[in-house]
Amino acid sequence: MTVLSICLALLAALGNAVASVLQRRAAADEKAGRPTPKVSWLFHLLRRPVWLWGAGALALSGACQAAALATGPLAVVQPVMTTELLFTLVVGSVVFRSRPDRRTRWAFVAMAAGLAAFLALASPSGGRSTVPGNRWLVVAASVSALVLVLVVTALRLPSSPRAAVLGTATAIGFSCTAALMKDAIGRLTDGVGALLTAWQTYAALGVGLLSFLLLQATLRAGTLVASQPALTLGDALLSVVLGAVLFDEELALGLRIVPEAAALTVLALGSVQLARSPVVAGQGKEDMW
Structure with missing residues (x-):
């Protein structure tokens, strides 16, 4: 089942990358055309097939991620989702006809190798499909307080540290959105009604929307190079922790923790360098953003 969840997570990451690139392509085409009022700009995008294909890819990605979480550990699925950055480079290079330089290709290899090594060493396994309610109380309070502290702190920082x-x-x-989604999907064994009436379903939608809005603030605060390591490693590491705390997933630690840390370092360095690529960052002669 873990192999299946990895494949589904890779498809989800690919879907996210395709959606990002296609919608950036549509936005670039819109800018290249005749000027349109700000109010009707989104309306024009909605009429572009490329943008709609991107929206469809995003919907398919969500379905694949949900299926991945239903069939495998959270500590596997979310780290694999970081491959979105790799797929963005590949798909963006094709769509925007921009060939990555040697440094970017090495960064691609480093990030892929770091992720593969971490998953092989940590070997996340086991776990339950749903979470007891009392665990969510503790986690929700802790996570909410941490996010609030981070946001308040960020307001007082300059551009790059703020990002x-x-x-x-x-x-x-x-x-947290992924954890809530996994918990909600785990209730499907009791029928569709159990999924539709579970608070986790609606909490996942709410937290996901807030996270998306926070992402927009992150991207406005500074460059992708400044925020990408936190986005990549933060999601992967906290998902590993939440998998153990909420779902009783098991990790191989002990003496392996040193090479695991080294693998994560390679992953982080690779993500930083990939974020510098114009194809990923959405910069260059096409003005991708």
Whole structure:
């Protein structure tokens, strides 16, 4: 089942990357065309097939992520979702006809190798499909307080540190959204009605929306280079913790913790360098953003 969840998570990451690139392509085409009033700009985008294909890819990605969480540990699915950055580079290079330089290609290899090594060493396994309510009380209170502290702290920081701190808060939100989604889907064994009446279903929607808005604030606060390591590692690491705390997932630690830390370092360095690529960052002669 873990192999299936990894494949589904990879498809979800690919869907996110395709959605991002296609919608950026539509936005770039819109800018290149005749000027349109701000009010009707979104309306024009909605009429573009490329943008709609991107929206469809995003919906498919959500379905694949939900299926991945239903079939595998949270500590596996969310780290694998970080491959969105790798897929964005590949898909963006094709769509925008921009060939990555040697440094970017090495960063691609480093990030992929770091992620693979971490998952192989940590070997997340086991776990339950649903979470006892009392565990959510403790986790929700702790996470909410941490996010609030991070947001308040970020308001007093200059651009790059602010982006990094907000990126950490955003990553926490995304990992909690995934945990809530997994808990909600686990109730499908009791029927669709149990899913539709579970508070976790609506909490996942609410936290996901807030996280998306926080992501927009993160991207406005500073460059992707400043926020990407926090976004990438924050989501992956907290998901590993939430998997153990909420779902009783098991990790191989002990003496392996040193090479696991090294693998995460390689992953972080790779993500930083990939974030510098114009294809990923949405910069360059096409003015992708």
